[in-house]
Amino acid sequence: MMTSSTPTTGAAPFGTVLVANRGEIAVRIIRTLRELGVRSAAAFTEADAGARHVREADTAVRVGSYLSAADLVRAAVAAGAGAVHPGYGFLAENAGFARACSEAGLVFVGPPAAAIELMGDKIRAKQTVRAAGVPVVPGSSGSGLSDAELAEAAREIGLPVLLKPSAGGGGKGMRLVRDPAALPEEIAAARREALGSFGDDTLLVERWIDRPRHIEIQVLADAHGQVVHLGERECSLQRRHQKLIEEAPSVLLDPATRAAMGEAAVQAARSCGYTGAGTVEFIVPGADPSAYFFMEMNTRLQVEHPVTELVTGLDLVAWQLRVAAGERLDFGQQDVRLNGHAVEARICAETARAADGRVDFLPSAGPVLALHEPAGRPGVRVDSGLREGTDVGIAYDPMLAKVIAHGPDRATALRRLRAALAGTVVLGLDTNTAFLRRLLEHPAVEAGELDTGLIEREAAALLPDGVPDEVYAAAALLRQEALAPAPGAGGWTDPFSVPSGWRLGGEAAWTVHHLRVPGHEPVAVRVRQGQVRIGDAPAIAARITLDGPRAQLHTGDLVHTFFRAGQWLGRDGESWWVQPHDPVAAALRGAALGAGGGALTAPMPGTVTVVKVAKGDDVTAGQSLLVVEAMKMEHVITAPHDGTVTEIDVSAGSTVAMDQVLAVVTPADPPGAAMQDPAGGTPGEAS
Template sequence: MSYMTPEPTLFHTVLVANRGEIARRVIRTLRELGIRSVAVYSDADAASPHVEEADAAVRIGPAPAAESYLDIDAVIAAARATGAQAIHPGYGFLSESVGLAEACAESGIVFIGPSIDALQIMGDKAKAREHVARHGVPVVPGFDAKGLSDIEIAEEAESVGFPLLVKPSAGGGGKGMEVVSVAPDLAAALATARRIAASAFGDDSLILERLIERPRHIEVQVFGDEHGTVLALGERECTLQRRHQKVIEEAPSAGIPDSTRERLLNAAVRAAESVSYVGAGTVEFLVDADAPDEVFFIEMNTRLQVEHPVTEEVTGLDLVELQLRVASGFPLDIEPRVAGHAVEARIYAEAPERGFLPSTGRILAFEIPPGVRVDSAIETGSEITGFYDPMIAKVIAVADDRVTALRRLDEALGRTVVLGVETNISFLRTLCRNERVAAGDLDTGLIESLLPMATEPPTSSMLDAVRHHLLLQERWESNRGGLDAVHLRAGAVWASKRDDSAVGPAAYLTDDDELILAEAAVAPSSPAVAVSDDAGAVWVASDGRSARLRPLDRRQRMLRRLAARDTAAAATDPEARAPMPGSVVAVHVDHGAAVHAGDPLVSIEAMKMEHLVVAPHDGVVDLLVAAGDQVRRAQPVARVTEIPEPGTTEEDR
């Protein structure tokens, strides 16, 4: 008797073990395929768009990711309770978790990703280096530091040579990576990398590699099926990044030789075949900008990438659909072709002018431009907290050629409005217009060469929109219904007909406490959008730029002048303050210790980024927080009392 293998069928229910933009992206494809979607959410995300858009939703824990999105037992329980046949992990969180893959196997649930063996090999950077090197894939010179003492690491580092890159063996996204230019800096870099790696990945193992001075970061999208087929779907340029976090990506890569492209694609397929890869994966490489014929394997991400839309746009493929089909047992029956050019910009809730500090708050207005693809985590009314990654949206532009694609992306960013949190939109436009970016002269240090970013004052159009908005608000409040809330919001968008004479001079304070004066209404150079927040400040956006302005009346301006005069001769503020809301992850000094100006006091982490608070001047430190404490923006974390000079009297002070 012979048995025929049943034809594969797609799943009827899939749980999406993620949040935000990628959860919405996966749910969209599930809906198009007629597959029931199940969302999971933490307390912080109860009202998030991905929860509203799914067919079913299950609470899996409180706001901290470790107690919700990283809780494997809670995710599996949600899948069982809803009858999910498969789990799509998205990216980040549990997307490369061996533990989740094993739990799925034990529960009879399909993990939409590669095999457990592939996850184990490629999830450890040191193990992956050794494995792919045995299969003919070129790797960067370096060594695995696991099990070595700091002295032994220093000896090995000298043999490889400086500069070196220190990075965690586990995890990805650039977290924990430290550049060491000279040997004396190695010990501090090791300590920082271990602390971040242990916190982010639960594993403080490190590897050290030779640092390529002008690297380009190029990755290849691969796909494998259960029938032994592995395909490369083209490469992506991910060189525009800051602190190893990608900012703008594009496909195909910007002007690499065809011979280099062929080496990249072939090496990526060899790496994926070496672990019998199934599903979507990305093999990442460094290419020396000064010697583009050299390519080096960095790592393999065993999941869908944040930047997958640019590959979708130039290949015409839905990569999430391919993941679902491959996980269901269907063979890959595609012939990859690349046509045109796509560029993606990541919009982060952060302030480039303040060192890219994360920003939190409620989204007061979110407006997207027509003619481009926007994958977003937010809608108007969404809450941005400090618990998760600061990326809130991606804008993707497509054209027949790279120059046009970049121009369309720039124009689309200029028409994108996000009010309620600070964003990097204006900075993204600066990158789109940069001469080196336009020419394709890229390396991973390009963004750092543009820093620091200066704070630009609001434009006249922005100030005029604020004044017009405040006028409408005043009329609405005085008329008690003469203008309704809808009219008020609509009036915040610049209108061609309005009563200019009623909009007089005004003064505002920025969040950096800078005084802004507006003297007269002017014809706008571009549309502007303005909306008030709960504190009475006005957020305004125009041409991709935004600002938060606090109106000042005459009395407030007078009090401000008096306060400034009284404090003009005052000493430096003794309090060291948190630059943003977050968690204290390290305390670097003892209570009562003597410190010098600039000495590290505490480290604060928010949105997966760590920021150092330093002593404002010489003195004795009083610690006001401890490791593990949650702090608000501008909250004092330490007080440094100046030590008086010998012989100084109370009257002198």
């Protein structure tokens, strides 16, 4: 694994540090603590008892919740820690937690509580940095605005506008609104997400800048007045305001603009008395990079910090610890050099599905049955919280790991990252790995012509056309192998029990396997001695060989290599859950739900948070009926057509499984109704 250089001179800053987080960031912090010779203590909930960060820490303490400051402080005291590192998310930007640590005699590895409080309130933050001479995005003024006041501010600013939680970050609760009629519902949804994610539903509204670029500046400040910036990160490739790809430096900025934005970030940090590592985020019009606007300051380590580490050679976690211990920065702004280029991809537990002309990114969950990560490749670093056996649930953020590539130039870094993603295998749940690989091959991405709306515009084109035939062929042959009986005593196998299709006095019979990959139509695959036939296509010669977790499908001169685990197959970053399909049971289920096709199913495992209709209600096509939440993301279930709610099988708070029926909407005009005449017959029928 490639790591950035770590300052290791002098005494270790603390004896033991509690890592008040989970997943890949906890593992990453533990790695630096180990390099510094500092003992690590992991906090973990019952659901995370077997998690990788618990196994890698020197000790671990069970807590009730990662969101309970009291639990985390008790854990730190129990572990004999002198400091607490909050990572990011959860309580990383919670001023109350920082104060609770100080009151318990613990060092909070982050900025002062006052700085967190000031910059955590986006309204006050904008006022503060504006006074320091930093340009800000036009938006609402005042805190605690009512729904009506937010709507009025949006109309005064002029749509489109962006609704943002005042207390949060990471894109959660942010809503882009273009239609004035949608403001009430979008404000309500933003408040729900903000309250659920941050415990505060205060919102603000800002002018939306079309085709913007999201560029942030990493700052580092000590408690002795020294503040430096470490260059910028380009974070424009995002969806739902969640970043997916980040890189350093940005191809958009020239040296003069970089210096100006860096100085603005330094002034923003000084304006709130900041210490430690932090990030100042700017929105930048792509056509005029010099017209940048302050958006917010993240008073914590960022998910994308590895790209800065790789181009600067600094370990930001080590510097967070040194600053928290009272050390001075031993370098100045003139010493900061950016070497080469780095790009990061976030591996998330999610699946992309095309529906109604759009692409939905839905959370996924399940056990990690097989795992292969590309650590050890030249110029590649992997920050991961995964291990085989990890059970990825719906309670936490869907990010599982980060793959980061560094090279002497951008083209090399992109090429290395694409190859690393192709070598990443996670079987047992869906991930976005293959989607990210295709995104990095997009001509606009390769050219550096980025903006925050690119993924939304191009998402449909980045989805695969379908499931490759060789996947079905491999799955059918593996099932055929599984049906073969084990040899008996002496290694003898009854030839009549082998599912080869062999029979007396005639050509071998076909064995039919009905297979289905979720999101795709079922396929019939016929297998007999050395041959496979997929659907109506001609038969091809095919055989399968096994080598541990790998299966090789041989078709003519081609060999297709897959990783396999249970019903999962994976290669080139792609994975498929190939399930057996029972066409008779499917037909009966469809008949039971009615020919109208009005059954609404859960697109993901999650929790129903809102139910807006009752049995017997008349609804219109596109009307919002229910809201399902998973991994801190909301998904609205809408009516597929005009009709009546004839079944509603869930209530607010219900936990649902993927594909579980939630409700049934019977069409207002059942199929064939329009064909009937007033007498009750149909055209051409004698009455």
